[in-house]
Amino acid sequence: MNKRIISLLFLSCVLFACEDQQANTADVLDHNESTKDDKLSYTMEEWKQQALESTWYQNVTIPSEESYVEMIDFEGDEVPELFIGYNGTNYGYIIGQYNNESKAWEQWISQQYEATIHGDIRFKGIFKGKDKKDIALITKFTAGASDNLEVLHLLKVADDGNDIISGQSYRLYTDSDLKVDTSKNVFTIQTGDFSEHFTLRDHAVTSEYRTTNLYSGLPIIQNPKLLKLLNHDFFKTNIIFGDTYPVAKEKSGLPKTEDYYEGGLCSFYNDYFFCLAEDEIPVSHYYLSNFKNVTKESLEEVINQAIHISSYERYENPDDIVYYANFEFENVYFQAEFNHDQSNAELTSLTLGINASE
Structure with missing residues (x-):
């Protein structure tokens, strides 16, 4: 009789232990899945690989054979966007973003320009802006019949999050030399003997001569x-x-x-x-x-x-x-x-x- 009771107690302990172990295992799995889906904590390289392997990227039409890609976290949410720059007589950029609801990549922004001879979108680096939002430095270069035009743009997300805009622009001349220090959010434009050092702080660009707010992308008067x-x-x-x-x-x-x-x-x-x-x-x-x-x-x-x-x-x-x-x-x-x-x-x-x- 005692042996029988002891056996039943042993069996019960084994069963309860198994159930506890299964419950703990299930909790770990649920936690891992939740972490993966909610935080989407991938490295930048993992995001890039995922974007390049996506159905959207495989089917996207890039109107030039000369193109490149960069990962830029415009929204500051640790889910970077894929920036596709392309050059040629048709030049511009396409930005793809990850849709957390559909769990798929899709096109967000597309900007195309035309040049009679040649145009480039040149990537110069990334600054870390307000609220951890990335600001991309690009130059838009156009070769014309009589002159070349190059302008530095600080690309940022609009304050309402609906668009990518040029937060500020700076004309670069033929003898201009642009140097960018992404570790300090600093860039320098030297033209001849004159140089100006610009620093991005929060929502403004400051130099020795001026301080200018970045554009918001919102209506001029909202009141x-x-x-x-x-x-x-x-x-x-x-x-x-x-x-x-x-x-x-x-x-x-x-x-x-x-x-x-x-x-x-x-x-x-x-x-x-x-x-x-x-x-x-x-x-x-x-x-x-x-x-x-x-x-x-x-x-x-x-x-x-x-x-x-x-x-x-x-x-x-x-x-x-x-x-x-x-x-x-x-x-x-x-x-x-x-x-x-x-x-x-x-x-x-x-x-x-x-x-x-x-």
Whole structure:
């Protein structure tokens, strides 16, 4: 009888031990699967291999035989994107991303350009930006019949995460020498005897001579109360800081006139205009006019700050007085002109620029 009880107890212990071991094994497996699926903690090389072996990459159409790939974590989520650069008369880049829901690679961004002779997208390195987001340094090079054009772009994800944009651009000339130090987020442009050292810190690029914020990729004015108050056709174009002159023209449509103003080529519309900077360099300012019933008081109420109006004589004419005020609001620099300097002064024109300090 005792032997029988002991045998039953032994069997029970064995069974329970097996169940515990199976449970522990199952927990380990579930944990491993969860870690793999949720964190997707692969090395950069494993991500690259996975991307290159994906169905998407095998079927992607690259319009050039001259191409290369880089892994860049634009979103800072430790799931890098595959950057495909290609060169030739058709040149540009394609960016693929991993879809965590479908567990598959797919195309995210595609940007193609054309060159009459030859064009290159040249990869120069990766900076680590704000929130661990990668910023890729590339140069866009175009060989023309009479001249070559090369521009350095700092590619970043837009602040809403929906696009890849050029955060800032810098013209490189024939005798320019570009040096990049990715370990310090520093690049240097030397042209002849003049050199300028640029450092990326958080959301701005600083040099010995200037500090410039990176473009956000978002609408210039996002405050709904200010948009409603200004009530201006310019904001219906969806132009953003970072748009080049051709892009801004494409968004605005055919201008009423295109002519030179203060030495620069400008596109004029009914109640706004903008001017060409250097080729491939974004438009830095937009000039708006013909406001209706926008007063100094109403502006102050919306932006929640005092506006101080100053004045000067235009063209040395004492009868031609300009009343103006400069202020900043939500990372936009405003230069406003009014019809006089009293509290009920009405807004007559407004210049919008990216918030930057020189």
